[in-house]
Amino acid sequence: MLRPEDLLRPTPAGLYCPPGDFHIDPVRPVARAIVTHGHADHARPGHGAVLATPATLDIMALRMGDEAGRERQPLDYGERLDLNGVDVRLAPAGHVLGSAQVAVERDGCRIVVSGDYKRRPDPTCPAFEPVPCDVFVSEATFALPVFRHPPDADEIAKLLASMRLFPERCHLLGVYALGKAQRVLALLRQAGYDAPIYLHGALTAMCDLYRRHGIDLGELRLVADTDKADLAGRLVLAPPSALQDRWTRRLPDPLPAFASGWMGVRARARQRAVELPLIISDHADWDELTATTDELAPAEIWVTHGREEALVHYARGRGQRARALALVGYDEDAA
Amino acid sequence: MKAFAGLLDRLSFQPQRLGKLRLIEDYFAATPDPDRGYALAAMTRGLTFRHAKPALIRGLVAERVDPVLFELSYDYVGDLAETVALIWPAPADAAAPPPSLAEVVTRLRDAGKAELPGLLAGWLDALDVTGRWALIKLMTGGLRIGVSARLAKTAFAGFGGLSVDEVEEVWHGQAPPYAALFAWAEGRGDRPAVRAAGGFRPVMLAQPLDEAELSGLDPSAYLAEWKWDGIRVQLSAGDGVVRLYSRTGEDIGGGFPDLLSAVDFGAVLDGELLVIRDHAVAPFADLQKRLNRKTVSGKLQREFPVGVRLYDILFDAGDDLRERPLGDRRNRLEAWFAARRPAGFDLSPLVPFDDWPALADLRRAPPVDGVEGLMLKRRDSAYVAGRPKGPWFKWKRDPLLADAVLMYAQRGHGKRSSYYSDYTFGVWRGNELVPVGKAYFGFTDAELVELDRWVRNHTTNRFGPVREVSRGLVLEVAFDGVQRSGRHKSGLALRFPRISRIRWDKPAAEADVIEALLSHLPGA
Numbered sequence: 001m002l003r004p005e006d007l008l009r010p011t012p013a014g015l016y017c018p019p020g021d022f023h024i025d026p027v028r029p030v031a032r033a034i035v036t037h038g039h040a041d042h043a044r045p046g047h048g049a050v051l052a053t054p055a056t057l058d059i060m061a062l063r064m065g066d067e068a069g070r071e072r073q074p075l076d077y078g079e080r081l082d083l084n085g086v087d088v089r090l091a092p093a094g095h096v097l098g099s100a101q102v103a104v105e106r107d108g109c110r111i112v113v114s115g116d117y118k119r120r121p122d123p124t125c126p127a128f129e130p131v132p133c134d135v136f137v138s139e140a141t142f143a144l145p146v147f148r149h150p151p152d153a154d155e156i157a158k159l160l161a162s163m164r165l166f167p168e169r170c171h172l173l174g175v176y177a178l179g180k181a182q183r184v185l186a187l188l189r190q191a192g193y194d195a196p197i198y199l200h201g202a203l204t205a206m207c208d209l210y211r212r213h214g215i216d217l218g219e220l221r222l223v224a225d226t227d228k229a230d231l232a233g234r235l236v237l238a239p240p241s242a243l244q245d246r247w248t249r250r251l252p253d254p255l256p257a258f259a260s261g262w263m264g265v266r267a268r269a270r271q272r273a274v275e276l277p278l279i280i281s282d283h284a285d286w287d288e289l290t291a292t293t294d295e296l297a298p299a300e301i302w303v304t305h306g307r308e309e310a311l312v313h314y315a316r317g318r319g320q321r322a323r324a325l326a327l328v329g330y331d332e333d334a335a
Numbered sequence: 336m337k338a339f340a341g342l343l344d345r346l347s348f349q350p351q352r353l354g355k356l357r358l359i360e361d362y363f364a365a366t367p368d369p370d371r372g373y374a375l376a377a378m379t380r381g382l383t384f385r386h387a388k389p390a391l392i393r394g395l396v397a398e399r400v401d402p403v404l405f406e407l408s409y410d411y412v413g414d415l416a417e418t419v420a421l422i423w424p425a426p427a428d429a430a431a432p433p434p435s436l437a438e439v440v441t442r443l444r445d446a447g448k449a450e451l452p453g454l455l456a457g458w459l460d461a462l463d464v465t466g467r468w469a470l471i472k473l474m475t476g477g478l479r480i481g482v483s484a485r486l487a488k489t490a491f492a493g494f495g496g497l498s499v500d501e502v503e504e505v506w507h508g509q510a511p512p513y514a515a516l517f518a519w520a521e522g523r524g525d526r527p528a529v530r531a532a533g534g535f536r537p538v539m540l541a542q543p544l545d546e547a548e549l550s551g552l553d554p555s556a557y558l559a560e561w562k563w564d565g566i567r568v569q570l571s572a573g574d575g576v577v578r579l580y581s582r583t584g585e586d587i588g589g590g591f592p593d594l595l596s597a598v599d600f601g602a603v604l605d606g607e608l609l610v611i612r613d614h615a616v617a618p619f620a621d622l623q624k625r626l627n628r629k630t631v632s633g634k635l636q637r638e639f640p641v642g643v644r645l646y647d648i649l650f651d652a653g654d655d656l657r658e659r660p661l662g663d664r665r666n667r668l669e670a671w672f673a674a675r676r677p678a679g680f681d682l683s684p685l686v687p688f689d690d691w692p693a694l695a696d697l698r699r700a701p702p703v704d705g706v707e708g709l710m711l712k713r714r715d716s717a718y719v720a721g722r723p724k725g726p727w728f729k730w731k732r733d734p735l736l737a738d739a740v741l742m743y744a745q746r747g748h749g750k751r752s753s754y755y756s757d758y759t760f761g762v763w764r765g766n767e768l769v770p771v772g773k774a775y776f777g778f779t780d781a782e783l784v785e786l787d788r789w790v791r792n793h794t795t796n797r798f799g800p801v802r803e804v805s806r807g808l809v810l811e812v813a814f815d816g817v818q819r820s821g822r823h824k825s826g827l828a829l830r831f832p833r834i835s836r837i838r839w840d841k842p843a844a845e846a847d848v849i850e851a852l853l854s855h856l857p858g859a
């Protein structure tokens with residue numbers, strides 16, 4: 001059997017597969033890249049060939065135009081592909097639209113790279129699929145036992161209760177443009193909120209893309225097209241950077257809220273000066289991370305991209321081999 | 336407990352007073368007795384039970400959580416209560432339903448020390464993250480949610496359509512869970528009786544004097560007193576009960592045993608708490624040494640002897656004098672005082688004057704220390720709660736002024752969160768600027784927009800929500816005094832600083848030097 005280190009290894013450009021001659025989520029331009037999903041720290045411009053799900057390729061084209069890779073090769077979930085004798089397959093990661101885990105296999109050794117993932121249901125993308133493997137490369141954004149995301153429905157209920165209690169204020173919710181915005185919109189619609197929702201201009205293109213992929217987000221309007229007074233009692237979605245921006249002066253008495261896994265820690269919420277922190281995350285929390293490694297029970301777990309130490313400690317305590325990959329270039333922000 | 340925890344959670348992130356009031360009122364409307372009553376008690380610091388020590392909580396979590404994971408987590412979160420709330424491994428099949436707030440409070444009140452760990456662990460198992468966080472805050476005695484007792488009572492009054500002064504008046508006869516108060520607020524019961532002895536009577540406050548109106552006032556209709564630079568207190572005593580209240584009705588007597596132990600009379604008196612040495616009022620900084628203490632050492636009592644300078648009498652024994660005109664009450668106060676001369680108390684003298692210009696001269700140059708200005712009170716004024724317009728005026732001395740240079744600006748809160756609205760300013764010490772204070776009001780909304788723009792265009796450095804700016808803008812700062820302080824590099828602190836003017840025209844090099852401020856130190 002091939003040693004896992006010979007199938008996939010960390011390099012300064014990211015995880016590299018020597019026999020297949022490709023990188024996964026490389027942080028620098030490379031000849032051939034497999035991209036797990038469209039977030040900016042995973043999908044970078046300037047590669048030669050890019051292999052990803054059709055939705056991820058769409059997202060990359062939207063965000064980087066011509067820089068989204070010279071050659072773009074779509075691969076659907078579940079389809080197999082042979083790259084120089086390495087078997088490659090993508091499986092849903094449940095993170096955002098198009099997000100995939102990458103399973104690479106050769107000579108009886110299978111490694112699954114999770115990319116970013118979560119286990120709870122998300123109306124905007126297919127659910128995480130557990131793929132048995134010898135080595136599981138796990139993300140670790142929220143890999144501390146203090147990150148325990150509550151049920152989404154509770155957080156959405158909190159937002160709707162606040163809108164009832166402060167009907168004269170405009171609720172301004174900070175959301176990441178890819179994934180979080182659309183998931184929050186879909187969750188609000190599921191909860192029965194059917195009024196128009198107002199968007200910051202930076203969010204519209206991605207919402208349109210989701211709709212083209214068949215995801216219903218209800219009636220959306222642009223803040224820029226709306227009079228200030230008409231926004232009282234309304235919900236506005238904006239990128240997090242706009243929460244304290246001068247842009248907010250066009251809103252009537254905005255009540256700043258923020259939907260992110262980081263909102264589970266009070267100091268982080270206070271740093272953002274939000275009045276209504278909503279703990280809604282597109283990443284696995286501690287319980288999901290540990291349940292997943294328990295369920296897959298790989299011989300070995302490699303941890304990357306976040307708080308590696310705690311998850312490595314946990315896996316070793318379970319008798320698994322575990323190590324931190326210390327890859328650089330991935331940021332924690334789009335959480 | 337769930338509703339209470341949700342309330343604390345939202346309050347802890349809510350900077351605006353009106354927002355806090357709305358959250359609390361909503362909670363009172365949605366929560367049944369007795370939970371809401373215990374919540375009111377928690378917010379007014381009216382609960383007494385054995386507090387859990389942080390060590391107990393650490394011990395419980397250590398039995399359940401891997402020590403390496405706990406340390407990594409505590410390190411990241413930084414707060415013990417929060418770390419434990421988040422990390423607590425609740426059993427998947429919760430054995431018991433989460434406790435109500437009433438259950439928590441009453442069981443803690445009756446629990447012996449040995450029962451605490453079991454109680455706490457059982458509740459932590461049954462609650463969710465926010466519930467655990469609130470429980471630990473409650474049990475360790477530090478809610479820290481930015482809600483004063485006064486604010487909680489104001490919310491209660493708003494909930495019942497009452498005035499907060501009515502609530503204050505009956506408050507001290509009531510006890511958690513305040514069933515009678517809630518019945519009254521909801522129109523299901525009568526107004527509770529006012530406790531006769533030791534109760535708080537809502538205080539009467541003065542309006543600031545608009546000097547332009549002075550010529551329209553008849554000097555002979557008013558009594559003048561000095562406005563002392565201490566804190567307003569109410570002493571309420573009778574039937575062996577002695578209480579000292581702040582003007583918002585907070586019982587502050589615990590820090591002043593020296594004053595209260597000698598009280599053997601029955602009366603409700605209005606006066607100023609001061610540090611007094613040889614009949615002279617000491618600087619406010621001395622009084623600060625005695626404030627906000629639960630207990631006080633003998634040494635502190637000797638070094639900073641407190642007294643109350645009396646200016647009004649509300650009750651003499653059981654006799655309610657509040658409806659009588661001030662002139663009568665003053666006579667009664669003077670006779671009362673002459674007959675007793677209680678240790679630790681003296682009389683605030685009247686300031687005789689013939690006309691307004693003569694009084695203005697006295698205000699400009701008071702003959703005694705410790706004076707902030709003058710009080711003008713109509714001779715015929717009854718003692719009414721709140722801040723009625725007309726009967727009482729405060730006429731403060733003109734503020735001191737300094738030209739200071741803007742050094743740092745910080746983002747405001749709530750409505751001001753998109754503005755740099757908190758300003759730290761300094762004065763020159765030799766060639767360097769040293770910060771002397773911080774101010775966040777005194778300017779108009781239009782000026783705020785200009786200040787914000789100036790800050791953004793002159794930023795030289797950023798630290799989180801703070802921007803350092805180039806030394807180019809002079810602010811005229813008004814303040815009420817200067818005291819020594821270890822908090823600022825300058826060793827000085829300004830009292831009650833506010834921006835009085837923006838000196839767009841003035842070069843920074845011409846701002847004030849520190850010696851100008853030093854000259855305002857008491858005794859300088």
Ligand SMILES: [Zn+2]
Binds near residue numbers: 037039042095116334
């Ligand atoms: Zn991602």
Ligand SMILES: [Zn+2]
Binds near residue numbers: 039042
């Ligand atoms: Zn990521």
